[in-house]
Amino acid sequence: MSVASTLKAVVRTPLGLTSLALVILLVLVALLGPLIWGAQAQRIDPTAAFRSPSGAHLLGTDALGRDVLARVMVATRLSLGLAMAAVLIGVVTGTVLGTAPAVLPRWAGRILSTFVNIAVAFPGLLLALFFAVIFGVGTIGSVLAIGFAMAPGFARLTQTLSAAISGRDFIAAARVAGVSRFRVLIRHVLPNIGEPLIVNATISAGGALLAFAGLSFLGLGVQVPAYDWGRLLGEGLNRIYLNPAAALGPATAVVIAGLAFNLLGETAAAALGGRNARRPRRLPQTALSGAPGHAQVVNDDMVLLVDDLRVSFPAAxxxxxxxxxxxxxxxxxxxxGVVGESGSGKSLTALAAAxxxxxxxxxxxxxxxxCGTPLLDTPERTLRPLLGTSLAMVFQDPMTSFNPTRRIGPQLAEAAAEHQGLGRTASMARAIERLKAVRVPAAERRARQFPHEFSGGMRQRAMIAMGLMNHPRLIIADEPTTALDVTVQRQVLQLLASVRRDTEAAILLISHDIAVVAQTCDRVLVMYAGRIVEDLPASRLNESARHPYTRALLDVVPELDTDRDTPLRMIPGRPPAPGAFPAGCAFADRCPLASALCREQDPALTDAGDGHRVACWHPVDGDLPVAAVPAITTAVPVPDFEPQEAVR
Structure with missing residues (x-):
């Protein structure tokens, strides 16, 4: 949502319009107040000291005969200016503290996060008084005190927002492209958390005004001859029984300004919360074959080797x-191709490889x-050039794979600029060239558009183009056709096949659709409960599949000539949860061929001949057709409506 759109959303509500009008009025008074009321506020008349409110002096006069109302108006500039300066210090300091753990070494980041957590536990006013003692009495000391007292809150907010953004696919895509942590932070994270930070800064401006008034009232803030609303309030309270209006004026100004900024921030936050019903030159060959600081390629044919991979997460x-x-x-x-039900570990395997x-x-x-480089033992700085140039990742949802605040062209060009040393013009030319290569029409115009201006199919093409900005040796496509219609699915799969043919890149295709994998891949890996239960050539999938789970996946794929009166079929039961894997075969409870041995011992993945591996104590005879395998599926009635989509 742009600034203009946010303002439109704010002024649509009476509360937002009123608060915005009050803020604009305060700004005008701050700018024009010294010009209009400055002379009257400084005019000393001992004969008019301590006058009560009258037509000449609406709020009365002070001890020197100066008009109190004029002084309240003139004090608007200093009061708002000091509050804005403190908010700026708080936002900048908090943003630095909140994002520093992302670029610092892990031990330093933990220490900094602990410090922020401790500081957040203290009340803001108590922190302000603590810093006021450190920085001393006066205007500068009070600005620093309130600013640094606000910093821990903004640091915690920045950490929370950054953590939410860091889980998005476009951050992972930038990391796969080898973009440094600092560049990811500046180019991808901060632009996406800027709006909520600004909204919270607006809300905090009201609190800063109150804090300044409190410090000046206590004598720790603005000192004579300068004055702000807090100092005027302190002077008025000294004679509140003689002239209550002298204290009512600055108190009213503090309340109105605080409410205006708070209500404007809250209205803007509501508007933002409702935005949705939610480098062509290659690297020198020496850079990848033995130059210091770069990973070394020792095998030109073996792209990825995975042996006994385990991915673990802490639990209670x-x-x-x-x-x-x-x-x-x-x-x-x-x-x-890697197939299997949700939760089988397909995506985690790919993420571990990347x-x-x-x-x-x-x-x-x-x-x-x-590419011959051990990923677990090589430092990240050494791996970055290799992974950034030789590994491409195509994620499941192309909308979340792109930074929504940046245009498509610069996002693609970033990879070339990072790894190929290309300038801005050359990297953009490379981006346009790649968009043309994946058959995006009007590539020059499309490169200047934002992700939301692309259709789902075009976004997926652009995602593939991003992977081709360098010269990948492996393309990991994680559900690249999900949520696309069948025509666009076919186009995306044909595009991946053409890329493979033209570049000799290896492809790891993750999908729920075993039929698609069988048609587009050379080999099929069937995963269940975090293990590969069968590995066989795709050309022999329908005839030679021997694991009951693989046969079940094939059995539930509907054919085009399937009778609509026949219920669709499904595999009964659910895969076990990752923390509750059984002692034996994880598929035993859903398998009609299971025996006591299956429930006691987990079968190993063994060679079945001709490039075929299977993990099963009772593998099905590969010569039997699917229909001859004992039934393990349950019928599901077909809803009576048109059109009927195929169920995977």
Whole structure:
């Protein structure tokens, strides 16, 4: 939502319009007050001291005969200026403290986060008084005191907002592209948390006004001859029984200004909350083959080698391991499909290979190598050039894979600028070239558009183009056709096939649709409960699948000539939760062939000949057709409406 859109949303409500009008009025008084009432506020008349309210002096006069109302108007500039300065200090300091853990070493980030958590526990006014003692009495000391007292709150807010943004796919895409942490922070995280920070800064301005009034009232803030509303309030209270209006004027100004900023911020926050019903030059070859500080490629054919991969996360009762003992390899130009129900560990396996598992998650493997480089033992700084140029990631939802605040072209160009040393013009030209390569029409115009201006299919094409900005040797496509209609699905899959053919890049395709994988890949890995239960050539999937789970996946795929009066089929039951894997085969409770052995011992993935591996104590005879396998599916009635979509 742009600033103009936010303002329109604010003025649509009476409360928002009123608060905005009050803020504008306060700003005008702050700018024009000294010019209009400055002389009257400074005119000393001892004969008119301590006058009560009258037509000449609406709020009376002070001890020197100066008009109190004029002094309240003139004090608006200093009161608002000091509050804005304190808010600026608080926002900047809090943003730095909140984002620093993302770029500092982990131990330093933890220390800083602990310091922020301790500071947030203290009341803001108490912190302000503490800092006021440190920085001393006076205007500068009070500005620093209130600003630093506000910083912990903004630091906590920044940490929370950054954590929400850091989980988005476009952040992972930037990291896969090898973008440094600092650049990710500046270019991707901060622009997406700017709006809520500004809204909270507006709300905090009201609190800063009250804090300044309190410090000046106590004599710790503005000192004579300067004066703000707090100092005028203190002077008025000294003779409140003789002239209550002298204290009522500055008190009313503080209340109105505080309410105006708070209500404006709250209205803007409501508006923002309702926005939705929610580098062509290649790297020198030496850079990837032995130059200091870069990963070394030792095998031109083996792109990815995974041996006994395990991904674990801490839980209340220990560690949960949703991926346990996965082993496979991908060679140059090879396409491997990974299928299985949700929660089987497909995406976690891909994220581990792309080094995108964040702490406290833990990745362990006997061997995990990309282009001959061990991923678990090589420092991140050394891996970045290799992963940024040779690994591409196409995520499931292209809308969340792009930074919504930046145009498509610059997002694509960032990878080329980071790794190929191209300038701004050359990297943009490369981005347009890649958009044309994935058949995005009017690429020059499209590169200047935002992600929301692209259709779902075009966003997915642009995501593939981002992966091709460098020269990837492996493309990991995680559900790239989800939520796309069948025509666009076919186009995306054809595009991946053409990219594979033209660049000899290996492809790891993750999908729920076993039929799609069978048609587009060379090999199929069937995962269940964090393990590979079958690995076989895609060309022999329908005839040679031997694991009952693989047969069940094939059985539930509807055919085009399926009788609509026949209920669709499904696999009964659910996969076990990652923290509740059984002692034996995880599929035993859903398998009609299961025996006591299946429930006691987990079968190993063993060689079945001709590049076929299966993990089952009672594998099905590969020569039997799917229909001859004992039934393990349950019928599901077909809803009586048109059109009927195929159920995966």
């Amino acid at each position: 009762n220990g560690w949960v391991t949703p991926v346990r003992g996965v082993s496979f390899s991908i060679s140059r130009g090879e396409a491997i 080094q995108l598992i964040e702490r406290p998650g833990h990745v362990d493997a006997a061997r995990l190598e990309f």
